[in-house]
């Protein structure tokens with residue numbers, strides 16, 4: 001049983017090394033909320049809220065997450081002793097949605113529990129892998145740039161590349177990359193740029209031996225993806241459509257996908273992510289761990305998640321230096337030969353780089369139990 005006595009919220013902001021471009025817009029600067037929780041023995045756990053600054057990918061933003069944390073989630077955590085990390089998800093059930101805010105807090109508490117047990121978080125959640133399969137994302141609107149980035153990533157050891165597509169560039173992009181890299185494991189992410197009216201365009205992508213196509217249709221759709229999957233050979237992977245266990249269950253029942261991208265932030269934390277993993281494994285749906293252009297704390301949680309047995313496909317798990325000159329954890333995450341070693345020290349398995357966090361902090365607030 002633990003009692004959380006203090007929660008510190010730190011909003012950080014860092015420019016990306018290069019802009020991340022999709023048909024929905026461009027991300028050049030990333031904000032995140034670092035959530036530090038402290039138990040009665042002074043043990044600290046860390047989480048990262050991965051909402052974006054504006055609601056272009058999900059409805060949450062850094063500001064809505066701060067509101068949820070300060071006005072609802074922190075008070076719930078101060079009021080309730082926690083027997084096991086899974087209790088946090090149950091406690092947060094009185095608050096609808098706001099999954100990224102919840103996940104930031106929930107993952108920090110998982111870190112505390114793993115540290116109390118003195119074992120790595122990966123092992124604590126049931127992970128079995130000593131390394132996880134890495135993958136990188138190419139998000140640009142220019143084919144020459146996509147080819148250059150793919151070349152660089154492949155020379156850095158990445159074995160799986162995901163490229164962002166939309167109806168204006170899809171065939172040209174995929175054909176261009178596939179003809180230059182005939183053997184690379186290649187997938188496309190459409191971020192809901194299509195409807196069933198585009199079925200012929202989507203079926204044309206069957207020519208390129210793609211590992212999968214991610215979220216071709218509407219963000220909340222489960223029905224039309226089932227129609228599309230029946231007509232396409234390329235496996236469909238759902239991302240935005242899966243925000244909780246019930247979405248995963250519905251997609252499996254309807255045959256809407258063959259693969260699921262599990263993002264800790266999008267589904268409200270590690271407890272829900274594990275449940276979605278379990279139902280996918282039981283139904284022969286392949287899973288992989290999605291990324292959020294995040295900093296090292298969230299990446300460390302992703303590595304722990306990806307060490308579960310069902311994560312057989314490479315995730316959006318890249319080295320820290322893919323996006324950042326200097327990350328907020330120490331050491332920075334590195335990819336070797338297409339894999340990332342699962343850390344061996346307790347909890348997240350990385351130290352927090354407080355100096356770096358201080359350099360990029362734009363807001364810092366401390367909350368103490370009993371003082372509100």
Ligand SMILES: O=C(O)CCC(=O)C1=CC=C[C@@H](O)[C@@H]1C(=O)O
Nearest residue numbers: 022057137191291292293294316
């Ligand atoms: O973390 C990464 O390396 C990139 C992950 C990534 O592709 C995405 C993150 C956030 C929003 C999206 O456009 C996209 C995705 O849809 O998976």
Ligand SMILES: [Mg+2]
Nearest residue numbers: 189214215239
């Ligand atoms: Mg996606």
